[in-house]
Amino acid sequence: MFTDTHCHLHDPKIADVRAVVGEALNAGVDKIINMGCCLETSMTGKELAESFKSVYFAAGYHPSDADKFSPDTADKIKELTLHEKCVAIGEIGLDRYWKENPDIEIQKKCFVSQLEIAKECKLPVSIHCRDATEIMLNILKSNKDKLLYGGVMHCFAGSKETARELLNLGLYISFGGTLTFKNAANLLEVAEFVPLERCLTETDSPYLAPHPLRGTVNQPKNVVLVAEKLAALKNKSTAEIAEIVRQNSLRLFKKLA
Ligand code: NI
Numbered sequence: 001m002f003t004d005t006h007c008h009l010h011d012p013k014i015a016d017v018r019a020v021v022g023e024a025l026n027a028g029v030d031k032i033i034n035m036g037c038c039l040e041t042s043m044t045g046k047e048l049a050e051s052f053k054s055v056y057f058a059a060g061y062h063p064s065d066a067d068k069f070s071p072d073t074a075d076k077i078k079e080l081t082l083h084e085k086c087v088a089i090g091e092i093g094l095d096r097y098w099k100e101n102p103d104i105e106i107q108k109k110c111f112v113s114q115l116e117i118a119k120e121c122k123l124p125v126s127i128h129c130r131d132a133t134e135i136m137l138n139i140l141k142s143n144k145d146k147l148l149y150g151g152v153m154h155c156f157a158g159s160k161e162t163a164r165e166l167l168n169l170g171l172y173i174s175f176g177g178t179l180t181f182k183n184a185a186n187l188l189e190v191a192e193f194v195p196l197e198r199c200l201t202e203t204d205s206p207y208l209a210p211h212p213l214r215g216t217v218n219q220p221k222n223v224v225l226v227a228e229k230l231a232a233l234k235n236k237s238t239a240e241i242a243e244i245v246r247q248n249s250l251r252l253f254k255k256l257a
Pocket of ligand 1: 008091204
């Protein structure tokens with residue numbers, strides 16, 4: 001069975017969540033982790049996890065919403081982590097791509113505070129990083145003590161050198177639809193380099209639909225296409241990759257069951 005370790009079923013682009021979760025199950029995707037971007041979407045994730053057996057959730061503030069993170073919302077995120085299906089703090093991180101995003105100093109503060117929450121709540125983190133590799137690596141290295149329960153770099157698109165640094169920090173590397181894109185040469189090399197026991201798969205639905213569905217609304221069932229691509233790169237069968245990723249996910253996200 002396949003695992004989608006990062007998606008956003010709360011996004012309005014996904015019109016019929018019940019149908020999408022059903023189609024995922026039919027495709028063999030029996031574990032889906034919905035990522036929070038703010039308090040509201042984290043709460044929606046909790047509701048979805050209560051409605052569907054295969055759905056789990058993460059709670060947290062995305063860098064785009066870092067300016068809305070406060071001591072009060074931090075407490076509410078901590079409350080959410082007590083839920084039996086809250087498997088991680090996420091998605092958290094840095095994003096300097098979108099100009100309208102909060103100032104990088106605000107993002108850094110929000111990110112480090114949530115690393116602290118992860119340690120306190122004994123949960124792994126799901127990390128987003130866009131156009132901020134150096135700052136990200138520096139923060140992770142100087143806050144290594146807060147990564148006690150591990151983490152994953154979601155939808156990895158960086159270099160082999162960056163992947164090596166993340167692996168040295170004990171993190172997992174998650175591959176999404178970008179792995180299947182025609183211009184993915186660098187990423188293919190990275191995927192060959194990352195040890196199998198540190199690979200995860202995801203869709204980041206509704207974004208980044210894999211080839212040949214690029215440009216359409218992505219959904220968790222498409223994680224199968226990512227697993228197929230990873231299997232080809234690793235000289236494994238798709239079933240073997242699915243099983244390895246399942247085991248990796250259970251190891252990292254201890255509350256997945
Ligand atoms: Ni995401």
